[in-house]
Amino acid sequence: MSVLQHLVILPIVLPLAAGAVTLVIDERRLAAKAAISVVLAVALVAAAVALVALVAAEGTRIYRVGDWPAPFAIVLVADRLSAAMVLLASVLGLACLVFALARWHREGPRFHALVHFLLMGVNGAFLTGDLFNLFVFVEALLAASYGLALHGSGTPRVRAGLQYIVINLVASLLFLIGASLIYGATGTLNLADLAARFATAGPGERVLVETAAAILGIAFLTKAGMWPLCFWLPDTYSAASAPSGALFAILTKVGVYIVLRIWLLLFGGGSGASAGFGAVWLAVGGMATIAFGMLGVLASQNLARLAGYSVLVSSGTVLAVVSQPDAAVTSAALYYLVGSTLALAALFLLVELVERGRNPGADLLAVTAEAFAANAETVEEDDETGVAIPATMALLAVSFVLCALMIAGLPPLAGFVGKFTLLGALLAPTPVSGVAWAMLVLLLLSGLTVVIGMGRAGVRRFWASPEATVPRVRVIEMAPVALLLALCAAMTIEANPVMRYFGAAAQALHAPRDYIDAVLTR
Amino acid sequence: MAELRAWGSELNEIVIACAIGVLTASGVWLVLRPRTFQVAIGLSLCSYAVNLFIFAVGGLRVGAAPIVAASGAANPAAFADPLPQALALTAIVIGFATTALLLVVLLAARGLTGTDHVDGQEPER
Numbered sequence: 001m002s003v004l005q006h007l008v009i010l011p012i013v014l015p016l017a018a019g020a021v022t023l024v025i026d027e028r029r030l031a032a033k034a035a036i037s038v039v040l041a042v043a044l045v046a047a048a049v050a051l052v053a054l055v056a057a058e059g060t061r062i063y064r065v066g067d068w069p070a071p072f073a074i075v076l077v078a079d080r081l082s083a084a085m086v087l088l089a090s091v092l093g094l095a096c097l098v099f100a101l102a103r104w105h106r107e108g109p110r111f112h113a114l115v116h117f118l119l120m121g122v123n124g125a126f127l128t129g130d131l132f133n134l135f136v137f138v139e140a141l142l143a144a145s146y147g148l149a150l151h152g153s154g155t156p157r158v159r160a161g162l163q164y165i166v167i168n169l170v171a172s173l174l175f176l177i178g179a180s181l182i183y184g185a186t187g188t189l190n191l192a193d194l195a196a197r198f199a200t201a202g203p204g205e206r207v208l209v210e211t212a213a214a215i216l217g218i219a220f221l222t223k224a225g226m227w228p229l230c231f232w233l234p235d236t237y238s239a240a241s242a243p244s245g246a247l248f249a250i251l252t253k254v255g256v257y258i259v260l261r262i263w264l265l266l267f268g269g270g271s272g273a274s275a276g277f278g279a280v281w282l283a284v285g286g287m288a289t290i291a292f293g294m295l296g297v298l299a300s301q302n303l304a305r306l307a308g309y310s311v312l313v314s315s316g317t318v319l320a321v322v323s324q325p326d327a328a329v330t331s332a333a334l335y336y337l338v339g340s341t342l343a344l345a346a347l348f349l350l351v352e353l354v355e356r357g358r359n360p361g362a363d364l365l366a367v368t369a370e371a372f373a374a375n376a377e378t379v380e381e382d383d384e385t386g387v388a389i390p391a392t393m394a395l396l397a398v399s400f401v402l403c404a405l406m407i408a409g410l411p412p413l414a415g416f417v418g419k420f421t422l423l424g425a426l427l428a429p430t431p432v433s434g435v436a437w438a439m440l441v442l443l444l445l446s447g448l449t450v451v452i453g454m455g456r457a458g459v460r461r462f463w464a465s466p467e468a469t470v471p472r473v474r475v476i477e478m479a480p481v482a483l484l485l486a487l488c489a490a491m492t493i494e495a496n497p498v499m500r501y502f503g504a505a506a507q508a509l510h511a512p513r514d515y516i517d518a519v520l521t522r
Numbered sequence: 523m524a525e526l527r528a529w530g531s532e533l534n535e536i537v538i539a540c541a542i543g544v545l546t547a548s549g550v551w552l553v554l555r556p557r558t559f560q561v562a563i564g565l566s567l568c569s570y571a572v573n574l575f576i577f578a579v580g581g582l583r584v585g586a587a588p589i590v591a592a593s594g595a596a597n598p599a600a601f602a603d604p605l606p607q608a609l610a611l612t613a614i615v616i617g618f619a620t621t622a623l624l625l626v627v628l629l630a631a632r633g634l635t636g637t638d639h640v641d642g643q644e645p646e647r
Contacts, residue, residue, distance in 0.1 A: 132609055132612070135613075136612065136616070139616045139620070142620075143619065143620065143623065146620075146623055146627070150627065150630075153630075154634075155634045155635060155642070158627060158630050158631045158634050158635075158642075159631060159634075159635060159641070159642040161627055162558065162624075162627050162628065162631050162640065162642075163640065165620070165623065165624050165627055166553070166561055166565065166624070166640075169565050169569075169620055169621075169624065170553065170565070170568070172616075172620070173565075173568050173569060173572045176572045176575075176576060176613055177572055177575060179609075180572075180575060180576040180579045180606065180609065181579065183579055183580075183605070183606065183609070184579030184580070189605075
């Protein structure tokens with residue numbers, strides 16, 4: 001009991017300590033710093049695995065900070081969904097840190113500390129059961145992400161970073177307005193308590209809470225990148241350095257997760273008159289996001305922007321389908337979410353490796369290259385350390401194809417399993433609604449466009465560019481990509497237990513009574 | 523006297539509401555301006571408005587302390603709600619920090635791009 005009891009808060013405390021330690025170690029002792037940082041990241045992954053195992057075996061775990069009873073103080077809640085998301089974030093963090101060891105962590109100060117603080121914020125946002133505490137964690141992760149977006153500096157990064165910061169500050173203000181409105185209307189900020197009170201609320205309070213939820217929704221959907229709140233995303237993500245971009249793949253999922261959590265808690269089946277509030281907006285907005293992402297994928301002139309638009313396709317897909325009040329659809333969406341996030345992170349890492357050997361903007365008109373600011377990067381080549389890989393191009397090409405298969409949802413990897421289950425779940429009810437048909441068409445179309453876009457980019461990079469020199473890629477840079485893709489493969493091979501896990505998670509999301517009882521009774 | 527007091531608290535609400543409204547309106551207008559410094563000031567005004575708003579959702583009370591006295595059983599009706607004040611304090615601190623960060627990035631952008639336009643380049647005339 002004693003140690004296991006504190007396992008829930010470990011994914012927050014561990015990166016906080018890691019960030020603090022790596023912050024105080026001098027930049028000149030980078031090797032020591034990197035070693036400590038990676039060891040603690042591995043420990044975080046181990047803690048997350050233990051948390052998932054614990055939650056899968058024993059169900060939802062509640063952690064009362066300071067042991068105060070629930071509605072009066074902050075609680076942390078680890079249920080199946082949040083534990084899985086914590087694990088996903090930790091794995092991405094480890095992959096990015098290892099990737100950065102090759103050279104990116106030397107491009108600017110405090111890279112390790114920023115990554116750990118970001119992980120603290122992300123894990124906290126997944127685990128917290130309190131609306132205002134959620135705000136604090138989201139701000140913590142955003143503050144770290146500002147630093148990471150600017151990591152490596154350079155004009156395009158600063159320009160994109162400025163807009164990213166302004167947009168997120170505005171979204172945070174909306175978050176505050178929504179949270180305080182909810183407090184004013186119901187007198188609580190604890191999510192479980194809020195859901196319990198909202199179920200029996202009078203019409204006056206109901207209107208206020210719905211208004212607040214709509215305002216909160218704008219804030220979260222900006223972070224999740226829903227159209228038309230997503231124009232900042234491709235710029236920021238493609239301008240960011242490779243490890244930051246890969247880590248940012250989880251940030252949109254934080255937005256998606258919060259929407260999923262709060263929306264199903266407040267407006268799920270059990271909330272009476274307000275059930276399904278905003279479902280139409282989620283469905284339409286999600287589908288518009290997929291469509292916008294598709295157009296972006298087709299129009300992208302360089303790989304980094306293509307990866308940025310693929311992020312939009314992925315989060316649009318999840319947002320659209322979770323509006324369907326069906327646990328089977330939600331569970332397929334969760335599986336798809338995890339798989340696509342892993343693949344997107346791998347793609348962001350891969351893009352930098354592939355582009356490294358190329359003359360920047362070689363396949364663009366000079367004018368377009370200027371407009372997209374593709375080439376402000378001048379990274380020092382230090383080629384004498386570490387092992388370069390033989391047959392680099394072949395390895396990169398294979399990894400690229402695997403990423404494309406994952407994101408497009410083609411067999412044999414987890415992307416296909418996720419999308420296929422999703423389509424199956426959408427088609428299961430009879431009669432199939434018009435909205436479900438529309439989603440079906442869009443899902444298939446988005447797969448096709450991703451294949452076209454990535455196929456075109458791949459042909460250009462690997463077959464049709466004779467002037468490209470073979471990039472020098474080191475094992476330590478290839479290993480994280482391989483790890484992420486291996487996890488995708490593992491999700492395919494072990495699809496049955498993974499699916500069952502997400503099935504149980506989705507069931508719990510659609511029946512929030514257990515969550516509420518677990519938090520409020522002691 | 524009681525009538526005067528009721529009238530006073532009503533006036534209080536109107537004044538606060540107007541202040542929040544004016545701050546928000548000016549803030550939004552400034553955020554939509556093309557110069558980065560205007561955007562930074564606009565964000566500050568908006569965050570003042572939001573802080574006042576958080577403070578106001580706890581209910582406006584005249585002369586009520588947020589801290590319950592140690593002696594005797596307290597009557598909650600005689601005290602102001604302390605939670606929104608704590609929330610506003612947190613929001614102020616976070617707002618300060620992020621605005622300071624924004625100012626640094628703003629200066630960096632000015633130095634790198636040579637213009638203070640939010641897009642990093644002057645619009646074509």
